[in-house]
Amino acid sequence: EAGVAQSPRYKIIEKRQSVAFWCNPISGHATLYWYQQILGQGPKLLIQFQNNGVVDDSQLPKDRFSAERLKGVDSTLKIQPAKLEDSAVYLCASSLEDGGADTQYFGPGTRLTVL
């Protein structure tokens, strides 16, 4: 079974530039998550989709971050404009249903460096 795919694996940009990350979840998984993991910290949930609807985006900095999940499959997370403090690993995860009692499967992450 193929895992969660993410691209790119690494990205270096300058502050105020834009960047986009892509995630392809495990086939058949209804729920998709985007996490931000700053070095030395645990992952922080940014947004959760159930199929193509947003379940929770309360921790997403909406003035600069946006995310979409078209057709309930792939998802894109965008940052515009980027700030220095956005330097982190962005993890995508998926689960069959709601993750409360359901295992989340994580992708390898995208490491973003903002200069």
Added chain:
Amino acid sequence: LAKTTQPISMDSYEGQEVNITCSHNNIATNDYITWYQQFPSQGPRFIIQGYKTKVTNEVASLFIPADRKSSTLSLPRVSLSDTAVYYCLVGDPGTYKYIFGTGTRLKVLA
């Protein structure tokens, strides 16, 4: 909103049993407790999940007391490859907020 607390780091020797405890005093009735393992430059990987009492799989055991305010991940006979960060996650389906703990950095020594 359940928040978790774990020791920041632990050291152990190969072949020993390691127990990592997670505190989650405000756990809700419907919350499950899940543990993940994370190696450098990789996403977290599921280890084990439980609701109450004891759960065991091929890699670990999870002990949950009756009040569910804490849980203990037990790794039998650790090896060098178990060196990683271990996260305790409490699922909160009521508010859809899944909060990772601070993580415990386990270092296994030869």
